[in-house]
Amino acid sequence: MSMAFSVQRTHIPGECSQIAVIGGGPTGSFFSLFALRMAKMIGREISITIFDPKDFSKDGPGGCNRCGGIISELLVQTLAVEGINLPNSVVRKGINSYTLHTDYGSVFISTPSLERTIATVYRGGGPRGIIGHEKESFDNYLLSLAIEEGAVHQPMRIDSIERKHGKPVLFSKNGHIMEADLAVGAFGVNSTAGKMFASLGFGYSEPPTVNAAIAELHMPEEVIVERFGNSIHLFLLPDRGIKFAAMIPKGSYVTLCILGRKVDAHTVQNFLNKPVVRAVLPEALGYSVACSCLPKMNIGAPKKPFTDRIVMGGDAGSTRLFKDGLGAAYIMGKSIAKTVIFEGTSREDFQKGYYPVYRGIMHDNLFGRILYTVIDQYRSFKILTRAMLKTVEIEQKRDSDDRILSTILWDMFTGNERYRNVFMKSIRPKMHIDMWEGVFRSIGRR
Ligand SMILES: Cc1cc2nc3c(=O)[nH]c(=O)nc-3n(C[C@H](O)[C@H](O)[C@H](O)COP(=O)(O)OP(=O)(O)OC[C@H]3O[C@@H](n4cnc5c(N)ncnc54)[C@H](O)[C@@H]3O)c2cc1C
Structure with missing residues (x-):
């Protein structure tokens, strides 16, 4: 016909x-x-x-274009200039910080302005059987x-x-x-x-493309407020198949996104069983996986x-x-x-x-590839991971314009800056002096 x-x-x-x-x-x-x-x-x-x-x-x-749903600070602002102000009915949570987890500790990276400048959304109606259906995608x-x-x-x-x-x-x-x-x-x-x-x-x-994994974790909203606040939790682990993973709070759900080169149907469960993940999200919290998928990523x-x-x-x-x-x-x-x-x-x-x-x-993206290769080294070697944590920890006590590594990590994972600009920041001598200081301090602490 x-x-x-x-x-x-x-x-x-x-x-x-x-x-x-x-x-x-x-x-x-x-x-x-x-x-x-x-x-x-x-x-x-x-x-x-x-x-x-x-x-x-x-x-x-069925209704979702599967993604983490993070709207970068840059995009929120650019859309506002276009006269497109994301309404409250679309935004699930405003984000003002990242918490970086590694096998050797965690560190908190706040937005320089401390405002909730990043928005989290759902691309479709939300997880299967969502509670809070009144919001728009x-x-x-x-x-x-x-x-x-x-x-x-x-x-x-x-x-x-x-x-x-x-x-x-x-x-x-x-x-x-x-x-x-x-x-x-x-x-x-x-x-x-x-x-x-x-x-x-x-x-x-x-x-x-590569495969990615997404899972929607359902738990009481007050647990999410207490455990996650307005922070996206980012995991950089020495796991060869996983580049990084993020937990993104949204009302009474947390969207888990795992990116890497070896992602399959077992990835989510294996990830949730890791000790560092269980420290953030113990099973005792009684969360359940509302839905999960393996979308492709360009x-x-x-x-x-x-x-x-x-x-x-x-x-x-x-x-x-x-x-x-x-x-x-x-x-x-x-x-x-x-x-x-x-x-x-x-x-x-x-x-x-x-x-x-x-x-x-x-x-x-060529600059992005170089930066991710460097980050791969930092997450693979204990001494570098510890140095990174130490440096960020010290920087977070300083003025916001004196936090080079924190800004680099923030810009890398929020999408706030072009990779080229992040790369240019990463070759500043001050950043390397800070990192070496971090290496020596972490050796000293050991
Ligand atoms: C795991 C993961 C997490 C991500 N997280 C983020 C994030 O947090 N923030 C961010 O900015 N980006 C994120 N992304 C990237 C983001 O999802 C994509 O870049 C974005 O969706 C691209 O938009 P698009 O319109 O080009 O394609 P899509 O969003 O894929 O939309 C394509 C549309 O085309 C339709 N379509 C397909 N084939 C046909 C056809 N034959 N006829 C008619 N219609 C068709 C589909 O139904 C779909 O609606 C993530 C990606 C992945 C895989």
């Missing part, structure tokens, strides 16, 4: 007026919102249809902003794409859906849509994210390594919108307008 659908907006002949967005996560919604705003600014009419089968108000994995909120601006949401999956007369033509499993002037791929890395675009043969390939960028009338952004293209993927979704969604509205939709237009932003994220 053929399922044609019509869009009631007028088109301007010769202009890019029918835009299909495949994926209604943050990248798809940011693109749509900004493209519609910019088009209005210059008096141009465009029609945007966002295809996504998910209902982001549903609880459990981040993805639903962004999608509703795009709809308010004029986008149309079609709750359906796109199953194949072809090119006819140079234009992308979309199909669902039931048949032809639409011929578009532009297709924006914002489908992330957790579906087979990447294969569909790769099969068009213009050079796009699915981004490389760790690299395809070289050709666009061709004529087709462009890929967010996780389907490039994202920030191991952090602030939502910030990257904003940057790329807006950059694609700007290119489409002010430059055009040809390969050359994307090369000129969008690619510098895309490449900027790729280059910045």
Whole structure:
């Protein structure tokens, strides 16, 4: 059965007026919102249809774009400048600190301003059977902003794409859906849509990924307030398969995220059994695992994210390594919108307008890779772990502008700074003097 659908907006002949967005996560919604705003600014009419089968108000994995739900300080502020103030109905908790746990001790790193500048959210309705369902999901909120601006949401999956007369033509499993002037791929890395675009043969390939693990731990809210406060608990352990893990408090749940190269169905339970984790979260607290999943995480960028009338952004293209993927979704969604509205939709237009932003994220991730390699050394060797803890402990007693290592760790894990800037801070001589002092003090203490 053929399922044609019509869009009631007028088109301007010769202009890019029918835009299909495949994926209604943050990248798809940011693109749509900004493209519609910019088009209005210059008096141009465009029609945007966002295809996504998910209902982001549903609880459990079905309604959720699986993620830790940390909105970086930088993104909270950038959105506020755009006039998008995250409402209380979306924010689950404001965060003002990180607590770093290692096998050799823990240390508290506060935000320099001591304000709750980081927000935690749910990407869907929340954990399966959530208590506190009255809150709204981040993805639903962004999608509703795009709809308010004029986008149309079609709750359906796109199953194949072809090119006819140079234009992308979309199909669902039931048949032809639409011929578009532009297709924006914002489908992330957790579906087979990447294969569909790769099969068009213009050079796009699915981004490389690793598995991550997420579990929602349910416990009484007062226990979370007492144990976690407004702090994200970060674990840097000498475990070869796990790069780092974070526990993110949200109302009467704590989201556990584990990132690494060897993550599988046993990872969550093995992690919860570790002594350092049990010290933070003893079984006696009576928590239960409300739901868990193993989403993929983008760790690299395809070289050709666009061709004529087709462009890929967010996780389907490039994202920030191991952090602030939502910030990257904003940057790329807006950059694609700007290119489409002010430059055009040809390969050359994307090369000129969008690619510098895309490449900027790729280059910045090179610095990120170096920094994570250094952090790997710090978590693998006891003497370095102890030195790091000692240095941070000393720094936390100093003025906020004299805390180099604390700031580096804060910026690394909050996504607050570009990796390049963090790298530049890390090569300051003062930071190395402090670290050596930490090494000697930890040896002395032993
Ligand atoms: C374990 C983990 C923890 C993370 N934690 C954080 C964090 O705390 N903070 C942060 O900033 N980032 C985090 N990220 C990264 C963040 O989740 C992503 O960068 C972000 O979701 C990318 O947004 P997107 O819109 O590009 O893709 P997605 O959020 O994946 O959205 C893609 C959308 O496309 C839809 N779709 C897919 N295929 C089709 C199709 N064929 N037809 C129609 N629709 C389709 C899907 O239903 C989905 O809604 C984390 C990632 C992982 C894996």
